[in-house]
Every structure is written in structure tokens, then in C-alpha cells.
Amino acid sequence: MTDETPKMSAEETAGRAMVARTTFEKEAVWLPMLAVQHWNVGEMAIKDKTFTDCVIEGPAVMAVMNGTTFDSCAMGAATDVKTLLYRPVSQDKMAGVIGVSNCRFVRCRFVQVGFTGSDELIAELEAGVQTASGAAS
Amino acid sequence: MTTSRLPINREVRVAQDLTATVFKDLDVNLFDLHIAAHGAALGVLTGRTFRGCRLQGPAIMLVSAGVRFTDCNFGEPDGVMENLVLRPAGARALGTIPFRDTLFDGCEFYNVGFTGPEDILNTLLAVGKN
Numbered sequence: 001m002t003d004e005t006p007k008m009s010a011e012e013t014a015g016r017a018m019v020a021r022t023t024f025e026k027e028a029v030w031l032p033m034l035a036v037q038h039w040n041v042g043e044m045a046i047k048d049k050t051f052t053d054c055v056i057e058g059p060a061v062m063a064v065m066n067g068t069t070f071d072s073c074a075m076g077a078a079t080d081v082k083t084l085l086y087r088p089v090s091q092d093k094m095a096g097v098i099g100v101s102n103c104r105f106v107r108c109r110f111v112q113v114g115f116t117g118s119d120e121l122i123a124e125l126e127a128g129v130q131t132a133s134g135a136a137s
Numbered sequence: 138m139t140t141s142r143l144p145i146n147r148e149v150r151v152a153q154d155l156t157a158t159v160f161k162d163l164d165v166n167l168f169d170l171h172i173a174a175h176g177a178a179l180g181v182l183t184g185r186t187f188r189g190c191r192l193q194g195p196a197i198m199l200v201s202a203g204v205r206f207t208d209c210n211f212g213e214p215d216g217v218m219e220n221l222v223l224r225p226a227g228a229r230a231l232g233t234i235p236f237r238d239t240l241f242d243g244c245e246f247y248n249v250g251f252t253g254p255e256d257i258l259n260t261l262l263a264v265g266k267n
Contacts, residue, residue, distance in 0.1 A: 032168040035195050039248075059171055061197045061223065061232045061250070082227030086197070086252060089262070090219035095212050096197045096250025097223075111177065114197070114232025116223055126226075 015040055024051045031060040031113060035098040045099030051108050058112035061086055063094055064121050065101035074109045081126055086116040141208050142189045142243025152190075162189040167196040167249065171234045181235040187244050194248035197223060199230050200257050203238035210245040211264065218262050223252045 008016070015037035029051065038046055045065060076084045088094045097116055115125055152163040155173035165187070174182055181201070211221055230252055251261055 032195055057177065058232045059168060059197075059234050060195065076231055078227075078229075078231060080227050080229075083225075083229040083231050085226035086223040086230075087226055089222045089224060089258075090217060092217075093220040094223065094250060095221045096194045096248055098195050112179065112232055114230065122226065 012040070019043065022049050024049065024054050026053045028055045028057060030057050031062065031098055032058065035060070045101050046103060047100075048102045050104045050106065052106040054105075054108045056105070056108050056110045056113055058110075058114070060112070061097045061114040061116055063097040063099045064115055064117040064125075065099055067102035068100050069104050070108075071104070071106045073105050073107065075115070075125075076110050076113060084114050085122050085125060086114055087119070087122060088116055091118070143208060143210055143245065145189060145191055145243075145245050158184055159186045160188070160190050164191045164193065166193050167198065167234050168194070171196075179231075181237050182239065183237045185236070185239045186242070187240065188242045190241075190244045192241075192244055192246050192249060194246075194250070196248070197230075197233045197250045197252055199233035199235035200251055200253035200261070201235060201237045204236050204241075204257075205239075206241045206244075208243045209241050211251070211261075212246045212249060218264050221250050222258055222261055223250055224255075224258065225252050 018034060018037050019041050034046060038044070045063075075081070078084055094116065116122070147162060149164050150162060152160055152165045152170075155165070155170050170182065171180070174180060211218070233252055252258070
């Protein structure tokens, strides 16, 4: 007699399927939920995905990590890009943020999403950010 | 003499009514709380009381006027409060979950960072240094 294999809930199955995807196109993505789905399978950052023509929704602050790019994106409804940016007090760890590495955002629109990262990254975003009212390239 | 509610060792008890003003001995996802109150719109969570709650992110809490923390564990900063604090580069702070006139008493925070006006951040950064 063998033990029955534990079955995953529908929610967990759906979450794992989201984590396994590498492309998202013309859809709304709720960033906090996508992050939690990654954490549930032990991945502490969202990695190696391409988002095209998506609406990326918060509230959330994204830690922009190595290899993440923004092509023709509307970063947020703000007249002052600084409103979207945060400087970490520590460069070692950042609690509460959603790490994103090696991801490509193409023609995406960000809603209620802030951004943080290295000083260089913040300077780059300040210089290149295009807000919804006026997109980063 | 007051007794600390920490650490919170009870079983998980997820808050069902996210529009309540008083939360006691419950587990609350901050982003669910924000969505319940404001949907996709911008808004401030005001006039809430959390006692003995575990508050979960991922989220950056914007701490504004009238927010008080008593007997709270702000997270696992590896002993460094700096790991929990972000400074806004601008005058406003988009992407955060703003709170005003709210009491957190005997609460624990998981995957939550904090931002706000400089004086509030300096107070937070002083936690554990006195």
C-alpha cells in the first residue's frame, strides 16, 4: 500500500503556471500577486520574462535588477518622474519591494507602480522615464 | 506593567472583512486591504486599528500623519532598520500603500518596507538604536 500523493489546490496550480510563463502579451498583470506566486515556489524575484503591451498594476514598488529593460513604456500617471522613484537607505537588502531581473517590458503601462534600485538605475530612470502624461525607451 | 503581544504564535487567521476599521488577532495582506478600500484608484487607508495582527506584503507602507506603532516587530531586517526603509525621490510616493491616523499595536510585519516624510523615516531608523 502506498501513501496518496498530496494534490495541489487549483490556486496553487494556477500560481505555478503563472511562474512558469515567460511571455505575457496584451494582459493585465497584478504585480503583488505575481510576486507572491513566485515566492510560494521559492523564487524571490521575477526573472526572465517578456511583457508586451501589458498593464502592470500595483500598488507595488519594483526593484529593478540586472538585465531588466523598458522599451516605450508609460511608467505612471505623474507629472514629476521623481514621484515614481525611491532611494533605498541600504544597498544590501530591501524589504517590501518586488525584485525583477532579466525581464523585458515592451509598450507596457504601469499603474500605481514605483521603482527603486541602484543610484545609477535611478539616475537613468530620471533621465529616460516617460510618464503616462507625456514612455521610457 | 504591560505585556507584549509578541511574538505572535497563533495559527493563521486570515481577515475576512477587509473594510473593517478594527482588526484583532488576524492576518492581513496589505495589498488586498488597499484593493478592498480603493480598488485600482489611489487612496489613503485612514482610521484603522490593528492589534496582534500579522501584516504581509509585498508592500511599501507610506507612513503619514497620525500613524502610531507600539510594541511592533517591523520585520527581519537582519538587525538593520535601514533594510526596511526607502526614501521617496519626489514629493509624493506612488506605488505605496498610504496610511493615516492608524494604530498598529503588537503587530508583526512580513515583507513590508516603509517610506514617508524624512522626520518619520528618521524615527523609524532610530528604532533599536536607543
